[in-house]
Amino acid sequence: MNSITKSIATLLSRPSAAALSSPRWELQQWRGIRVKVRYGSLEQALVVMQRKMQSSGIERLIKREQRHHIKNSEKRVLARKNLERKIRSQDLARKLKSILVKKVREARPARVSPVESSSSTFWPRRSFLRFRQHGMRASSQIGSFSCNCM
Numbered sequence: 001m002n003s004i005t006k007s008i009a010t011l012l013s014r015p016s017a018a019a020l021s022s023p024r025w026e027l028q029q030w031r032g033i034r035v036k037v038r039y040g041s042l043e044q045a046l047v048v049m050q051r052k053m054q055s056s057g058i059e060r061l062i063k064r065e066q067r068h069h070i071k072n073s074e075k076r077v078l079a080r081k082n083l084e085r086k087i088r089s090q091d092l093a094r095k096l097k098s099i100l101v102k103k104v105r106e107a108r109p110a111r112v113s114p115v116e117s118s119s120s121t122f123w124p125r126r127s128f129l130r131f132r133q134h135g136m137r138a139s140s141q142i143g144s145f146s147c148n149c150m
Contacts, residue, residue, distance in 0.1 A: 033058065 033052050037045040053059040070078075 033049060033056065035045050035049040035052065050059070
């Protein structure tokens with residue numbers, strides 16, 4: 001916690017007059033975090049500040065800041081690990097996408113054609129009533145239908 005606060009203090013310290021006019025200083029001021037200390041509770045204010053720093057990504061930038069020389073061999077190792085992590089992440093994203101597509105396809109109900117939905121095999125009672133309303137009489141469910149036209 002102390003190293004983070006020291007780093008913030010160095011980042012947000014007052015620069016010279018020439019640096020104040022630069023756009024970089026304006027951006028730095030714009031990205032700053034303000035925390036109110038309420039009821040004299042400095043600890044609570046520090047907790048809130050740390051939470052805001054984590055959510056905005058400033059803490060990550062401070063930790064990533066290079067403070068010592070990194071050998072070329074270490075850079076190669078770090079680059080290889082980053083590449084492997086990136087490839088692994090892309091593979092997992094591709095697998096997840098295919099799983100989600102399969103789930104969506106399975107979740108969709110099968111389409112029923114209008115011919116199948118009006119068929120008497122699904123609703124025999126309804127089809128019987130439909131014929132009855134039009135003056136037709138069903139001799140049996142499977143057999144032929146006759147019409148009382150007179």
